[in-house]
Amino acid sequence: MRKAKLNVYRGDKNGGEFKQYEVPVEEGMVVLDAIHYIQAHDAPDLAVRWNCKAAKCGSCSAEVNGMPSLMCKTRMDRFGDDEEIKVQPLKTFPIIKDLVTDVSWNYEVNKKIKGFSPAPDEKEWVIHQEDIDRVQEFRKCIECFLCQDVCHVLRDHDRKDAFMGPRFLVRTAGLDMHPKDTANRMKYLKDEGHIGMCNITKCCTEVCPEDIHITDNAIIPLKERVVDEFYDPIGKFIKKVLGSNK
Amino acid sequence: MTNTVDTKAHTGRTSRTDNWWLSPLLVGVGFALFIAYATVRAFENNYFEIGQFLSPFYSPKLIFDWWHFSPAILILWIPAGFRATCYYYRKAYYRAYFQTPTACSVVGTSGKGYSGETKFPLILQNAHRYFFYCAAIVLFILWYDAIVAFISPQGQFAPSVLGLVMVLNCILLSGYTFGCHAGRHLCGGALNCFSQTEQQKVRFRIWHFVTKLNEHHMGWAWASLFSVGLTDLYVTMVARGLATPIFFL
Structure with missing residues (x-):
């Protein structure tokens, strides 16, 4: 043998x-x-x-x-x-x-994310499959923290003081893209979670054992939502005039 | 059982034993070659047009009395900016050139000084969608050039290999441009609900299609980078008399 x-x-x-x-x-x-x-x-x-x-x-x-x-x-x-x-x-x-x-730092980061926030007057919950498919991908996460481990911002630069890491960007994406959620987490993402620290080098996606497309489906869409809110004055003006149907 | 004294669990750049250096090396060399070629061609200001064929580096051809340099400079900042701020290319050059990181689980740079894309100049990566808008306009002009390439200066139908190369270039550029992450967000990704109104349903279908393109964004990025360079090379070789467009009729 x-x-x-x-x-x-x-x-x-x-x-x-x-x-x-x-x-x-x-x-x-x-x-x-x-x-x-x-x-x-x-x-x-x-x-x-x-x-x-x-x-x-x-x-x-x-x-x-x-x-x-x-x-x-x-x-x-x-x-x-x-x-x-x-x-x-x-x-x-x-x-x-x-x-x-000791992975307990992750649980402290998790506590800071605003939880699921449906509208208080929501009476009937009818959710179509196409509305929930995106979110279901993020629910596959098993919290192995391999993405947190491989992320060079946390691993090589030790910026746990600033950056929430890919696992919690995935969780935030799952909450923010939920059709019944009403909370706005963009300011938190930009100023406290520091999503801008991520330079989308995709190592988190490469190591994910659940094959979640962390970068393409969670982090980049969140980065674009942050751009909507803080870095796209023309788009914001147009939305204001036309009205957003988010 | 033998022991190896190593007081820390992690020392050196990496414990990886595979060829982790190969990908960033190939990417770094590939980009350097393209950038060198494109720079030479952009500043050459010659051999970019012959008959109905116009190099993509010089399209749209902007000729002004007040501009005394190559017209390519007036246009190339758009595709250059679009690719430089592209989410795929960012990954590629951050690894190959910035070493942040060199490869997964391989230390490139380290230390607390890292600020990612939160500060100038890298915060400007957030302008990617503006480059996307401009690149889409340039792409429509390139499609116009590709169609015009099938009509001789005398107004006759004149299909050629070079014309087909220009069409293929436009197809690859379209796959790259319309599979863009920013475009994917703008067409539907920004929505939380896809099913309530007719507008949402249409945007969902567009988003779904763009997502299919986006899944192969890296492939489109490289294929279109090669195709735009090779299309220019073919045009300039024809303009220099070193090749022919190979007309079918």
Whole structure:
């Protein structure tokens, strides 16, 4: 049976090291299986966060050979026979232990977004499929935070003080494009969420395990809505004259 | 079990082991070649028109007594601005030239000084829709040129390979221009409801079509960039006597 070599980061906020483990590769095996094998046979104290093993809970986010990935969705047979597999915790968030990071900053960002706000006098809710298709794409998000991890604004520039990140632009898009929502989140997006920090380099879309088109369907449409409100005086004037039917 | 001492979980630019550098390299070289060619041709101010054929770099041909430089300069700021502020091209050149980032999970630049598109000059990217309006007008003129290319100066029907190349160029430019993200927003994406009024239903259908184009925006962007350059190259080669339009009749 083929044996894979995994270099797994072992450590905490004070430092650590990569330890190499050999794991027998079985058909259909994923990286999370290999981590479980290591836990069972070599390192019972290896810390890893996981839950469903079906790419639906978003818990087992890590970096495999440098790419933010769900370990449960990363098959072992994609690696060459002699290829060493490097498994690291998410870079963008503080490490707790081994492969587990503290992602609580995300939940603080989430609290700042104005929630779903239907009109108070709305009596009858009839929603056509074409009105809700866009929003349903955003509801697929499993909050694995891989998009937050790979976003260079948060990852390389550490601008958590300013930028809300792609995950919360997706959530905002889902609220703002809802046909029954009435809230205006544009000022928040521009001045507090700082959507302008995003330079749409699409890494969030590339790593999304749910294949949400984060950049094209959420971030860019929101950027254009911000332009409507703050950077397009001619369009705003025309809408004022003709009346908007948003 | 062997150990590798590395006190931090992440060191160096990246842990990626694939050819992450290839895409930004190809993009950087591709853009540089096109920009160099277009700049030379724009300033050359010669060999851009022969018979019924006009280079897309010089269309519409704006000749004024007060303008003593190449007429291409008066028009090329529109397609250049449209492409420079395009959401696809922004991704491409931010990666290839600005290194923000070089590739996903690869450190290009770092540090708290990053402000993205929130400050001058990059805040001007928000003017993309204005360039879209101007580019759409230029595109209609290019379609006019492509149709005129099938009629000889004597008024006879004169189909040619060069005429077909000009039509193909217009098709690719149309796919690129009308699949634009700003256009997608303006035609219907700005709406929250697509189903209540006739106007919303029409805009939904347009938005749906534009979305199909938009899904391949990168492909349209590159194809139209090549086609506009090659169309100019063909016209200038004919004007220099190095090629013929290859008439069918």
